[in-house]
Every structure is written in C-alpha cells, then in structure tokens.
Amino acid sequence: MNIIASLQQAVAKVVEELYGEPSDAAKVLVNTTPPDFTGDYSIVIFPFVKIAKKAPDAAAMEIGESLQKKVPEIESFNVVKGFLNVEIGDAYWKKFLLSMPVDGTHGSLPKNGKKVMVEYSSPNTNKPLHMGHIRNILLGWSNVKILEFVGYEVIKAQIINDRGIAICKSMLAWKKFGEGKTPESTGIKGDHFVGDWYVFFEKKTMEEYETWQQSTEADKAYKELHKEGENEKAFFKGFKNKWFNEHSVLGTEVREMLLKWEQHDPETVDLWKMMNGWVYQGFDETYRDLGVSFDKLYYESDTYLLGKDIVAEGLAKGAFFKKDDGSVWVDLTDVKLDEKVVLRADGTSVYITQDLGTARMRHKELGCERYLYTVADEQNYHFQVLFETLKRLGEPYANGMHHLAYGMVELPTGRMKTREGTVVDADDLIAEVIRLAKEQASERGEIEGLSTEQKQENLRRVGMGALKYFIIKVNPKKRMIFNPEESLDLQGQTGPYIQYSYVRINGLMQRIERENIDLSGAGDYTEIQAQEKELLLSLHGFPAIVQAAADDYDPSLIANYCYALAKSYHRFWHDLSIFNADSENAKAFRLSLSKAVGAVLASGMNLLGIEMPERM
RNA sequence: GGUCCCGUAGCACAAUGGAUAGUGCAACAGAUUUCUAAUCUGUAGGUUACAGGUUCGAGUCCUGUCGGGAUCACCA
Numbered sequence: 001m002n003i004i005a006s007l008q009q010a011v012a013k014v015v016e017e018l019y020g021e022p023s024d025a026a027k028v029l030v031n032t033t034p035p036d037f038t039g040d041y042s043i044v045i046f047p048f049v050k051i052a053k054k055a056p057d058a059a060a061m062e063i064g065e066s067l068q069k070k071v072p073e074i075e076s077f078n079v080v081k082g083f084l085n086v087e088i089g090d091a092y093w094k095k096f097l098l099s100m101p102v103d104g105t106h107g108s109l110p111k112n113g114k115k116v117m118v119e120y121s122s123p124n125t126n127k128p129l130h131m132g133h134i135r136n137i138l139l140g141w142s143n144v145k146i147l148e149f150v151g152y153e154v155i156k157a158q159i160i161n162d163r164g165i166a167i168c169k170s171m172l173a174w175k176k177f178g179e180g181k182t183p184e185s186t187g188i189k190g191d192h193f194v195g196d197w198y199v200f201f202e203k204k205t206m207e208e209y210e211t212w213q214q215s216t217e218a219d220k221a222y223k224e225l226h227k228e229g230e231n232e233k234a235f236f237k238g239f240k241n242k243w244f245n246e247h248s249v250l251g252t253e254v255r256e257m258l259l260k261w262e263q264h265d266p267e268t269v270d271l272w273k274m275m276n277g278w279v280y281q282g283f284d285e286t287y288r289d290l291g292v293s294f295d296k297l298y299y300e301s302d303t304y305l306l307g308k309d310i311v312a313e314g315l316a317k318g319a320f321f322k323k324d325d326g327s328v329w330v331d332l333t334d335v336k337l338d339e340k341v342v343l344r345a346d347g348t349s350v351y352i353t354q355d356l357g358t359a360r361m362r363h364k365e366l367g368c369e370r371y372l373y374t375v376a377d378e379q380n381y382h383f384q385v386l387f388e389t390l391k392r393l394g395e396p397y398a399n400g401m402h403h404l405a406y407g408m409v410e411l412p413t414g415r416m417k418t419r420e421g422t423v424v425d426a427d428d429l430i431a432e433v434i435r436l437a438k439e440q441a442s443e444r445g446e447i448e449g450l451s452t453e454q455k456q457e458n459l460r461r462v463g464m465g466a467l468k469y470f471i472i473k474v475n476p477k478k479r480m481i482f483n484p485e486e487s488l489d490l491q492g493q494t495g496p497y498i499q500y501s502y503v504r505i506n507g508l509m510q511r512i513e514r515e516n517i518d519l520s521g522a523g524d525y526t527e528i529q530a531q532e533k534e535l536l537l538s539l540h541g542f543p544a545i546v547q548a549a550a551d552d553y554d555p556s557l558i559a560n561y562c563y564a565l566a567k568s569y570h571r572f573w574h575d576l577s578i579f580n581a582d583s584e585n586a587k588a589f590r591l592s593l594s595k596a597v598g599a600v601l602a603s604g605m606n607l608l609g610i611e612m613p614e615r616m
Numbered sequence: 617g618g619u620c621c622c623g624u625a626g627c628a629c630a631a632u633g634g635a636u637a638g639u640g641c642a643a644c645a646g647a648u649u650u651c652u653a654a655u656c657u658g659u660a661g662g663u664u665a666c667a668g669g670u671u672c673g674a675g676u677c678c679u680g681u682c683g684g685g686a687u688c689a690c691c692a
Binding site: 029031034036037042044046047049050056080081082083124161164165166300325327336337338341342343344345346348350351354376377378379380381382384405407408410412415437440441444447462470473474475477478479480481482483489490491492493494496497499500501503504507508511548556560563564567570571573574575577578579580615616 | 618619620621622627628629630631632633634635636639640641647650651652653654655656657672673685686687688689690691692
C-alpha cells in the first residue's frame with residue numbers, strides 16, 4: 001500500500017486507541033514536509049487536540065510515538081508547532097523506485113468499463129480557428145488523455161456548426177465576387193479562403209451601408225428614429241442590424257440564400273458542400289498540427305431540427321408549458337434561472353431545442369456514463385438551463401452532464417475582435433512558435449548526428465511544446481491573458497524547460513545502452529541525498545496528481561507537477577554527478593532514478609498532448 | 617438592475633482551511649577543466665483590492681464595499 005494511505009489509517013487507529021474517539025482515515029491530512037523542516041511527510045495534528053485534551057505539541061508527540069510502533073517504514077519523527085513530521089526509511093524509497101513501472105503506466109488505472117464522451121473544438125465553418133479554439137482543443141484533448149489514463153473509455157466528439165447565416169455570407173460573397181477562384185488556384189488554406197470571403201462580405205456590406213446613409217431613406221429613418229441628442233454617426237452605428245434586416249440588398253440576398261438552403265435547393269446545397277469541404281480540409285490540417293483527432297463528428301445541419309419530439313413529450317408530462325402565442329417554455333424560476341423558450345411560436349427550433357435533441361440522440365447512440373461539453377464560460381448560463389431542463393424531463397443521463405467551462409482568452413489589449421482584426425489565428429501562431437524554436441536553436445549551435453528531418457521534428461516538438469504548455473498550465477476556469485510577443489518563452493516555466501530535462505535523461509539512457517551499463521546495484525545504494533529524495537517524493541506523488549486532475553477535469557495540475565519534477569531534476573543534475581558518482585551503486589541508483597523521472601515526465605506531458613524531443 | 621465568476625509582486629501564473637504566501641518573465645550579481653548552460657545559484661520585489669466575521673489556524677469559508685468580466689434574445 002501507498003505510504004500516505006498507511007499513515008492516514010495508522011493515525012486514525014492511534015487516535016482511536018489513545019483517545020477513544022473514531023476518526024476518518026481519509027480526512028487525516030498528510031502533506032509533504034516543506035524544505036525548511038526535517039522529514040518526508042507532515043501530519044497535521046490540530047484536528048485531534050480537542051479530543052486529546054492536550055497541547056498540540058504534546059498530542060503530536062504522543063501520536064508520533066504510537067505511530068512509529070505501528071508503521072515500520074517510519075525511521076524517525078519530530079514535532080514542530082503541532083505538526084508531526086515523519087521521516088520514511090530509505091528501504092521504502094528504494095523499494096518504491098525499483099518497483100515503479102517505467103513504461104509510462106505509473107499512475108494509470110486498469111479499464112473500469114465506463115464510457116465518457118468529451119466534446120471539444122466545435123468550430124463554425126465560416127472562419128479559421130483562433131487562439132480561443134486552441135485553448136478549447138488542448139483542454140478537451142488533455143481531458144481525453146487523462147480520463148483514458150485513469151481507466152475510462154473515451155469518445156472524442158465535436159459538433160461542427162456548418163449551417164446558418166454566417167456560412168451563407170461566405171457563400172454569397174464567393175458566388176458574386178469569387179470569379180471561380182479556389183483554395184487550390186490561389187494557394188490559400190481552405191478555412192482561411194472561406195473566412196476571407198466572410199470578411200469580404202462584411203466589407204461589402206459596410207460599403208453598401210455607407211452609401212445608403214447618404215440616401216433620402218436613411219435621412220428619413222434618422223429623423224424618425226434617432227434619440228434625443230443622438231448624432232447621425234451614433235444613430236447609424238446602432239441602426240446597423242435593423243438596416244441589414246430591412247434595407248440591405250446583400251442582407252436580402254443572403255437571407256434568400258439561407259432560405260434556399262433550408263429548402264434543399266440543389267445549387268445552393270452544392271455550393272455549401274463545396275465551401276464547407278474546403279473548410280474541413282483546412283481544419284484537418286490544423287488539427288493535425290495540434291496532434292488531435294476525433295471519433296465522432298456531428299454536423300449541425302443534421303442535428304438542428306432535433307428536439308421537437310422531446311419538447312412535445314415535456315409538454316405532455318407537464319415539464320413545459322405553452323404560452324398563448326403557441327410558444328413552448330420551461331419555467332426554471334424556482335432554481336433561480338428564468339423562464340426559457342424551448343420552441344418558437346411558429347414551431348421552429350431555438351438553440352436549446354437542438355441541444356436537447358442532440359443530447360438524447362447521443363446517449364442513445366453512445367450510452368456513456370458522462371458527457372463533457374468543452375465550451376467557453378460565456379455559455380455557463382446556457383448549460384445550466386440545458387442540464388436542468390434535461391433533469392426535469394427525467395432523462396436518465398441528465399446527471400452525467402458536465403459543462404467543462406474555461407475562461408476566455410484575451411489579449412493584453414482586451415478581447416479578440418474579428419472586426420478589429422485582433423484575432424490571433426491558430427495557424428499563424430503555430431507557425432510562429434515553431435519558427436521561434438528554430439531561430440533560438442540556430443543561436444545555440446548545431447546538434448551533431450541528426451538528419452535534417454530529425455532536427456526539424458525535434459524543433460517542431462519544442463515549438464509546439466512551448467505553445468501548448470503555455471496554455472494548458474493555466475487553471476482552465478480562469479480567464480487568461482495571452483501576449484503573443486512575450487508569452488512564448490522557451491526559458492523558465494515552459495514546455496521546453498521540461499522537455500530539456502527529458503532530453504538530458506534521454507542522453508543518459510542512450511549511454512546506458514551504448515556502454516551496456518548494469519543497473520542492478522541501485523538497490524544497494526545507502527546514502528540517499530536530499531536532491532534524490534525530492535525526486536522520489538515527487539515520483540511517488542504522481543498518481544495522486546493524475547487522479548486529482550481527472551476528478552477536477554484540470555490538466556493544469558499535471559502541467560505544474562511536470563514543471564516541479566523537471567526543476568527538481570535539473571537541480572539534481574547540477575548538484576550530483578551521475579556517471580562520475582562516488583560508487584557504482586550510486587551511479588546505478590541515479591541512473592535508475594533518472595529513468596523513472598524520464599518515464600513520468602514523458603507520461604505526464606503526453607497527458608497534456610505534448611511530445612518530447614529526443615535531442616535539443 | 618438580477619444572476620454567476622474573478623481580484624495574489626511591474627507582468628504572467630501557483631498555493632485539497634494548515635507551518636515563514638510560492639514559481640517564471642522582466643531587473644541586477646554570479647556559476648561551464650565534469651553526463652548538453654533551452655541549465656544552476658544568489659539579490660530585489662507582497663497590508664493576497666478594502667472592511668468586518670467564523671476558526672486553534674483564512675489568499676482559501678461567510679457578510680458588506682470597491683474594481684473588472686460574463687450572462688440575463690422566440691441569436692447560435
């Protein structure tokens with residue numbers, strides 16, 4: 001058994017024996033001892049002083065003495081201000097190290113037979129992926145890996161928002177002004193190509209709007225509708241949506257196009273398929289660069305009409321009610337949410353209608369125990385409403401629903417805005433960080449003995465490691481500020497820092513192989529140093545970190561863990577000789593320790609979707 | 617205005633209610649006859665927004681104030 005669990009149980013037992021009151025072993029607090037104190041683990045004694053009817057230090061001494069008799073691994077203990085610090089004997093640590101798997105399975109759990117779906121990315125097809133998508137994708141992917149690691153079968157899914165007015169704007173712009181150009185003919189990546197036409201549409205619309213503002217019609221609208229003291233500029237800014245819906249030629253045309261699409265007009269559907277096809281080719285490339293994939297693709301064009309049957313059921317069950325105009329609502333005011341419409345008066349769906357339908361359809365298809373929706377926290381309210389509504393409908397999977405919410409990514413100048421051109425494009429960012437890695441590598445001089453392809457691949461991993469680590473290390477729930485210029489450091493608390501410690505270990509492992517070094521003396525090493533103990537404690541704690549990350553859906557815990565482990569390793573490397581160690585046993589031990597650290601680093605980073613370079 | 621989230625060093629981020637609030641960047645000063653210096657060591661930087669409360673113990677929990685953000689569409 002894990003020593004921490006042993007300590008917890010022993011403490012609970014000792015407390016009961018000494019003071020006659022049972023206590024919960026799981027609630028006994030065992031921390032790693034801070035560096036300034038002696039010991040490996042510290043047990044917090046304060047919770048027991050009341051029942052002990054003694055001063056904290058006296059109770060701690062008493063518990064410590066009984067504990068030492070019960071737990072043979074305890075070598076010594078000391079008491080400081082109500083903390084019981086225990087030191088674990090080297091025998092335990094050596095045994096731990098030699099029994100720790102180095103094949104990447106340390107901390108993993110056997111298959112538990114349960115299924116989880118993780119939905120992530122879920123882009124719109126009218127524009128390329130940006131910084132915000134990257135956070136979403138890395139978070140989703142990382143959760144997939146972590147859940148698999150602790151035993152779940154995970155289904156990776158995305159819903160592609162492939163329909164609606166937005167994609168029609170791109171389609172219309174291309175049809176009117178595209179002159180038959182294609183991504184192929186222009187050499188522009190498909191998703192960017194289609195996104196460019198969306199932007200072009202917006203530009204043309206603005207031109208039309210500005211021209212219209214000179215018309216007598218506009219003059220009339222201003223005179224009739226402007227607020228007291230509102231000048232023309234302010235008025236027309238606020239009037240834009242109304243103008244687009246009621247006066248714009250392009251607006252009319254694009255709405256006609258959407259209508260044609262909904263009526264399955266063959267020409268429109270063909271155009272839609274062709275342009276979305278371009279977008280998917282582009283997305284595939286970005287997903288490949290990010291190293292992610294999906295098991296299930298859902299298209300909004302297939303799901304947007306779902307959910308009406310559920311609404312009818314809900315109405316019959318009395319979970320929903322109908323208003324006089326025929327619209328259907330759910331009343332959630334008793335749980336501090338509002339009344340929400342679930343079906344329009346004309347019988348057409350709203351956003352939540354299709355989400356209700358999609359949830360049921362997916363459960364029927366996948367039968368998962370849990371469903372995770374990786375979506376930005378601006379939709380918190382929507383998911384509260386969705387999940388609560390599913391519960392009221394009595395859907396059997398409703399309690400397994402979870403909104404994996406994450407904070408928005410902002411720039412130092414504020415939110416990213418398409419219109420202001422401040423959106424950080426995903427592909428640009430990926431290219432830039434790899435370029436940066438190459439630039440910095442060339443300043444460091446050549447690595448010998450590698451082919452050009454190997455070098456390129458290593459540097460790609462370094463660049464992507466920097467980018468991914470920078471994003472995934474932040475607690476997902478928090479908003480994050482992304483500074484593209486300053487943020488992609490390759491020094492300090494970064495992906496490359498961790499990768500570098502792995503590369504150092506990799507060098508050792510190659511030498512072990514080259515020189516056919518025997519590691520069997522590791523168990524006979526007798527003087528574990530502080531730097532070594534630090535590593536052992538860290539390796540020992542990895543499974544608990546993974547479990548916490550899985551429980552909280554929080555990969556940043558693993559990111560911070562990997563950094564701490566790498567930092568300990570760099571210090572160990574600096575302070576202690578490995579191949580030139582004082583004894584053969586020390587050498588064997590340090591090499592074994594290095595091997596274990598390398599395995600856990602690679603495994604931890606893999607859970608974050610980060611690959612390790614062999615050399616750098 | 618209602619609801620929810622956030623406020624930690626110049627900046628970016630840590631800290632299951634536990635010891636003296638940590639780490640990186642930026643700044644300054646050092647370390648390479650030794651397994652890769654994308655490394656290591658040191659200096660400086662804090663009334664954890666503010667005011668109360670609960671607790672043996674509060675950055676963390678509760679209340680209020682101030683500041684920031686999200687959301688409250690028959691949009692998605």
